[in-house]
Amino acid sequence: MTSSCLHVSRHHxxxxxxxxxxxxxxxxxxxxxLADWHLVSEPNIVGKVNHLAGWAxxxxxxxxxxxxxxxxxxxxxxxxQGFVRLMDGLDRRDNEPLLVKNSHNAFTTTxxxxxxxxxxxxxxxxxxxxxxxxxxxxxxxxxDLGFDVTFAIDATATCPIxxxxxxxxLSVRQIRQRTEYVLSxxxxxxxxxxDLTGTSGG
Numbered sequence: 001m002t003s004s005c006l007h008v009s010r011h012h013x014x015x016x017x018x019x020x021x022x023x024x025x026x027x028x029x030x031x032x033x034l035a036d037w038h039l040v041s042e043p044n045i046v047g048k049v050n051h052l053a054g055w056a057x058x059x060x061x062x063x064x065x066x067x068x069x070x071x072x073x074x075x076x077x078x079x080x081q082g083f084v085r086l087m088d089g090l091d092r093r094d095n096e097p098l099l100v101k102n103s104h105n106a107f108t109t110t111x112x113x114x115x116x117x118x119x120x121x122x123x124x125x126x127x128x129x130x131x132x133x134x135x136x137x138x139x140x141x142x143x144d145l146g147f148d149v150t151f152a153i154d155a156t157a158t159c160p161i162x163x164x165x166x167x168x169x170l171s172v173r174q175i176r177q178r179t180e181y182v183l184s185x186x187x188x189x190x191x192x193x194x195d196l197t198g199t200s201g202g
Contacts, residue, residue: 025128041172042157051201127155149188
């Protein structure tokens with residue numbers, strides 16, 4: 001009885017307790033300038049992300065936007081090329097931080113961890129580009145840091161991956177299935193947008 005009362009008291013004195021953050025990774029113009037973008041697994045990634053962000057706002061969740069940057073590379077991820085910006089149509093609000101990373105995961109080269117821990121946030125929902133790369137890596141790191149991670153699988157996008165020796169490629173369906181297998185029950189709960197919001201969105 002005493003421990004239960006103490007638990008309730010702590011909960012009410014910390015309004016951020018058990019809050020969730022939506023982390024939106026690399027949904028940026030850079031990808032639309034890659035040769036394989038027409039093969040993307042989720043052409044409506046902007047609609048899916050906006051739907052998820054609207055749901056997160058309705059819950060009072062914290063939302064953080066991430067951009068991937070590779071300065072000095074001369075690629076579409078080099079900010080000098082002008083493509084390291086959110087995709088057109090994304091609904092980011094002024095009070096939602098926009099962080100820039102130059103690693104695969106969203107933690108190592110940004111202040112994301114500080115943003116989350118300062119607010120007592122322990123739950124993360126992850127979406128963005130690419131499914132198996134920056135999104136999956138962020139989910140793994142987030143789990144290792146002690147966050148309760150949810151991976152919004154159909155609000156992520158990827159393209160086929162050719163074998164490095166030219167021997168075939170992984171399809172987007174195979175990539176998604178692989179990510180579901182390796183994350184589920186180990187690093188994250190894998191859910192669809194419909195699972196999370198009640199509607200498919202977009």
